[in-house]
Amino acid sequence: MRIEPIQKTDTTVFGAIVTGVDLNHLSDEEWEVIEAAWYEHAVLVFTGQHIEEAAHVALGERIGELEQLVADRKSVPISNRKVDGSAVDAESDHFKILKGNEGWHTDSTYMPLSARASILAAQVVPEEGGQTEWADMRAAYDALDNPTREQIAALAAYHSLFYSQSKVGHNPAKGASYGLNDQDVPLRPLVKLHPVTQRPALFIGRHAYGIPGLSESESEALLERLMVFACQPPRVFGHTWTPGDVVMWDNRCVLHRARPYNYDKPRIMRHVRVAGDPRTEAGIRV
Numbered sequence: 001m002r003i004e005p006i007q008k009t010d011t012t013v014f015g016a017i018v019t020g021v022d023l024n025h026l027s028d029e030e031w032e033v034i035e036a037a038w039y040e041h042a043v044l045v046f047t048g049q050h051i052e053e054a055a056h057v058a059l060g061e062r063i064g065e066l067e068q069l070v071a072d073r074k075s076v077p078i079s080n081r082k083v084d085g086s087a088v089d090a091e092s093d094h095f096k097i098l099k100g101n102e103g104w105h106t107d108s109t110y111m112p113l114s115a116r117a118s119i120l121a122a123q124v125v126p127e128e129g130g131q132t133e134w135a136d137m138r139a140a141y142d143a144l145d146n147p148t149r150e151q152i153a154a155l156a157a158y159h160s161l162f163y164s165q166s167k168v169g170h171n172p173a174k175g176a177s178y179g180l181n182d183q184d185v186p187l188r189p190l191v192k193l194h195p196v197t198q199r200p201a202l203f204i205g206r207h208a209y210g211i212p213g214l215s216e217s218e219s220e221a222l223l224e225r226l227m228v229f230a231c232q233p234p235r236v237f238g239h240t241w242t243p244g245d246v247v248m249w250d251n252r253c254v255l256h257r258a259r260p261y262n263y264d265k266p267r268i269m270r271h272v273r274v275a276g277d278p279r280t281e282a283g284i285r286v
């Protein structure tokens with residue numbers, strides 16, 4: 001197995017391309033190597049895998065219990081096509097959430113448990129656009145000046161999909177799907193200590209808003225400033241998908257976003273999401 005860093009500078013070791021391994025037939029010994037590399041690089045890219053659904057699910061289950069995003073399924077399509085192959089309606093909640101995910105975010109931060117990991121497998125991709133980008137929130141935290149670190153040390157933000165979607169002009173009705181239910185909005189510290197590596201990381205993204213103790217505009221300005229600062233080189237890289245590629249990333253220390261593309265073209269990904277640990281991804285009880 002070969003692990004080639006993607007972004008390696010004096011301040012950042014972020015993302016790696018892993019070759020010489022078949023994810024459809026992964027041994028425990030190979031997983032140990034992958035897991036160690038994952039904690040170091042936070043995002044691992046495997047090209048040409050064409051991973052089967054069962055192997056994809058099993059890979060997620062090596063990390064932890066999966067999020068049940070759809071009843072009776074351990075994987076879900078992230079797709080702009082319906083089951084019958086027709087395009088998703090541009091006025092639907094589904095379409096608008098796909099568009100919303102072109103903003104930097106961490107999966108499931110608006111849910112009671114934010115996600116531990118996400119694993120995406122490309123099946124059908126447009127010829128242009130539709131890349132995914134990741135940003136290293138460990139390196140972003142490390143690069144903050146001391147006054148900012150002190151300012152945010154004790155701060156937390158609420159995370160809501162209603163908030164983030166309203167920012168892109170989408171005001172969905174409350175319902176049971178996509179996390180759009182009436183549950184309490186979780187409050188999460190702006191600095192997250194990674195439960196395994198103990199490295200601090202900025203924990204922000206498009207769902208974050210309403211920092212207690214700040215006015216609405218102060219909160220918005222601070223979160224925007226942190227996001228702009230965090231999501232820039234050398235802390236960012238993108239992947240242009242080819243069918244068969246698999247990427248697994250650590251939601252506890254990485255932001256990601258989809259890049260725009262022509263929605264007339266199909267883009268179909270299979271997604272497995274690993275649930276957060278209630279001890280470390282449950283947010284603050286108030």
Ligand SMILES: [Fe+2]
Pocket residue numbers: 101105106107256
């Ligand atoms: Fe996402």
